[in-house]
Amino acid sequence: MAHEAVRIQRGPLGRLLERTGGGLVQVIMVLIALFWLIPTLGLLVVSLRDDAANNSSGWWTFFTKPAQLTFENYTNLLASGFTSSFWNTVLITVPATLLVIGISSMAGYAFAWIDFRGRDSLFLVVIALLVVPIQIALIPIAKLYGFLNIFGSIAGVVLFHVAFGLPFAIFLLRNFFVGIPRSLLEAARMDGAAEWRIFATVVFPLAKPAIASLGIFQFLWVWNDLLVALVYADTANQPMTKALQSQMRQFGTNIDILSSGAFLSLIIPLVLFFAFQRYFVQGLLAGSVK
Amino acid sequence: MSSTAPAPGGTIAAGSADIVETAKAPRQLGPSPKMAIGFLAPALILLVAWVIYPIVYSIWRSLFGSNDSDFVGLSNYGAIFTDSSTLTTIRNNIIWVVVAPLVVTTLGLIFAVMTERIRWATAFKLILFMPMAVSLLAAGVVFRLVYEQDPDKGVANAIITTVHDAFASSAGFPGARPRENDQAPAALQGGAVVTKGATTLVPLVGINPQTLASAAQAGQPPADGGTVWLDVVRGGGGAVNQIDPQEKALAGLTVEALSGGKVVATATTADDGTYHFPGLTKGSYSVRLPADNFKAPFGGLTWLGPTLITPAIIGAYIWVWAGFAMVLISAGLAGIPRDALEAARIDGATEWQVFRRITVPLLSPVLLVVFVTMIINVLKVFDLVFIIAPGSVQPQANVIALEMWRVSFGGGGNQGLGSALAIFLLILVLPFMFFNIRRFRRDEG
Incomplete structure (x- = not known):
């Protein structure tokens, strides 16, 4: 439809632009897209070449000599015990995501549909907490975990992620719940349904898109976290990000492990992203632009 | 909504x-208000214990030294603004805040407008948006590879050297030099090779003959010129200062004929190392090979060195976030009434005027949100700096969030200063806290 508008009135320069511009825009956009693809493609190809190949020539030579590709790095990586950090990532990410969804939908429901004194001020506090940097909690929570004796454990990492995921989660869900037609809730309340039942049978199912958005956000945020794991997870409980970070010091000699490990760590987020990108974008829009 | x-x-x-x-x-x-307590309790407990209490504790802790019984007053905050390493982090954070949000928002706007003109907009958006799903650690590893110094490993330098070589030829032979003895017909003069007497033969050494394995054999000097060649036979043998059968030519070198210190003719050596000065009248000339011939080839930029490290990491940051900005701005663009744009076009406005006067003003709320989100995010930047900057360059690339971790957990051993840095970071984001609250109140009002 934009093209029709463009055709309405053009000066000579405009006509020239329209004739050549279409092609030019295409070329520029292809170049930009390539620019964004090349770094990740590089990581993938490097992870599929052995050390000798990576040390002697650029990864782009695989375009002319595809025979050099091998799964050697991946077999070595899996043999080196990387799988345990993969499971740690899963054990941290799944509970942290489910807990945030459960706790924030309850809180969001209260903020949206239960009338209590100080509700609006309290919600403003939640909004204020949206931007609090996690650095503020690193030292105090380390002390707290020492006291609770969960320093280094998976539970400590999970709880930290849940707490810092809550402000955004409550904000997102409360805003969604407010938009649910009031008549639906009133009808259920007329029937004498308990508040817990209304929450579980009316609101929760209606809110699936919002919960999906929140779920994918929280999942990616926790899966990709490095800082929290760096501080609170000990070596036995470390997720992939921390395991890979500890290899960074010898970047030059560890490129086989680092490239294959980094690529493995981003496969699941990428699959999720492509499968649920609609919800991802919705969550982004609801969280940032209103 | x-x-x-x-x-x-x-x-x-x-x-x-x-x-x-x-x-x-x-x-x-x-429901009765009391119900709210049950619904809110888990969230409130976690928020109070994990977010609000730490703010209070950090303020208190920041007044103590590395030992938490050493009351030091505000001197940790004083240290932030006097210590040279923390001043570097502040300087770097300022660079980040000035550059990154502006570039990300501008690119997002340009990409959003341009995607409206292509049919494969969805694919384009997915490609640019994809880095958002990837961990910053993985993005850091990706860019460590991109920025490798060796143009045969790092794609950034591979592209730069290819482009550079396309415009400036660097077919020289770094390290090539004449023999340093009296019999040698040429000698070094300020990096250039100049013949001593009336000779046209320029024998050079200093290059591994193996690297010239595919070069042509050196040819006999023509009447109107001479030969430049590598006066070394692979495996030994051969006469010094004479062209032997297995000796290789040095092709592509610039050769100048000098008379009384002035350049009177220039030539380039051919594949067999010979050069010609066809128009030159008989006389006494010396031959000079300018220093440019022996310079090391351009090896690209030292991305991960102390000077370029922050721009290099900002480049990686832009790669991660430009898609985010584009998607938000695209959504804003979709909400602009088409009639307004078309009315302006019918009135004869150029495409640029429509963009400047209508599109951008109507988009300004979205642009502001993207810009502010980026500032908040940039203030807390940690992973990319930590991963991309090599250990030796980290002091030059350091930012507040990284310094806070380093000081408190990464071997610094001073949680008093760490707490002060955390509070400093919180103070920096406070204006945006109020921005969010005001925006929310306006939207709900």
């Missing part, structure tokens, strides 16, 4: 006066 929805008990508060009114309003059919 929520601004038009009715809320129980009247309108949602838009200010403190309304909050009181809401609380007093007659309650309709609905």
Whole structure:
């Protein structure tokens, strides 16, 4: 439809632009897209070449000599015990995501549909907490975990992620719940349904898109976290990000492990992203632009 | 999405006066306020214990030294602004805040407008948006590879050297030099090779013959010129200062004929190392090979060195976030009434005027949100700096969030200073906290 508008009135320069511009825009956009693809493609190809190949020539030579590709790095990586950090990532990410969804939908429901004194001020506090940097909690929570004796454990990492995921989660869900037609809730309340039942049978199912958005956000945020794991997870409980970070010091000699490990760590987020990108974008829009 | 929805008990508060009114309003059919406690309890406990209590504790802790019984008053905050390493982090954070949000927002706007003109917009958006799903650690590893110094490993330098070589030839032979003895017909003069007497033969050494394995054999000097060649036979043998059969030519070198210190003719050596000065009248000349011939080839930029490290990491950051900005701005663009744009075009406005005068002003709320989100994000930047900057360059690339971790957990051993840095970071984001609250109140009002 934009093209029709463009055709309405053009000066000579405009006509020239329209004739050549279409092609030019295409070329520029292809170049930009390539620019964004090349770094990740590089990581993938490097992870599929052995050390000798990576040390002697650029990864782009695989375009002319595809025979050099091998799964050697991946077999070595899996043999080196990387799988345990993969499971740690899963054990941290799944509970942290489910807990945030459960706790924030309850809180969001209260903020949206239960009338209590100080509700609006309290919600403003939640909004204020949206931007609090996690650095503020690193030292105090380390002390707290020492006291609770969960320093280094998976539970400590999970709880930290849940707490810092809550402000955004409550904000997102409360805003969604407010938009649910009031008549639906009133009808259920007329029937004498308990508040817990209304929450579980009316609101929760209606809110699936919002919960999906929140779920994918929280999942990616926790899966990709490095800082929290760096501080609170000990070596036995470390997720992939921390395991890979500890290899960074010898970047030059560890490129086989680092490239294959980094690529493995981003496969699941990428699959999720492509499968649920609609919800991802919705969550982004609801969280940032209103 | 929520601004038009009715809320129980009247309108949602838009200010403190309304909050009181809401609380007093007659309650309709609905749950008792006490129910709220049950629904809110888990969230409130976690938020108080993990977020609010730490803010209070950090303020208190920041008044003590590395030992938490050493009261030092505000001197940790003083240290932030006097210590040279923390001053570097502040300087770097300022560079980040000035550059990154502006570039990300601008690129997002350009990409959003341009995607409206291609048919494969969805694919384009997915490609640019993809880095958002990837961990910053993985993005850091990706860019460590991109920025490798060796143009045969790092794609950034591979591209730069290819482009550079296309415009400036660097077919020289770094390291090539004449023999340093009296019999040698040429000698070094300020980096250039100049013949001593009336000779046209320029034998050079200093290059591994193996690297010239595919070069042509050196040819005999022509009448109107001479030969430049590598006066070394692979495996030994051969006569010094004479062209032997297995000796290789040095092709592509610039050769100048000098007379009385002036350049009177220039030539380039051919594949067999010979050069010709066809138009030159008989006389006494010396031959000079300018220093440019022996310079090391351009090896690209030292991305991960102390000077370029922050721009290099900002480049990686832009790669991660430009897609985010584009998607938000695209959504804003979709909400602009097409009539306004078309009316302006019918009135004869150029495409650029439409963009400047209509599109950008209508998009300004979205642009502001993207810009502010980026500033908040940039203030806390940690992973990319930590991963991309090699250990030796980290002091030059350091930022506040990284320094806070380093000082408290990464071997610094001073949680008093760490707490002060955390509070400093919190103070930096405070204006945006109020921005968010004000925006929310306006939207709900």
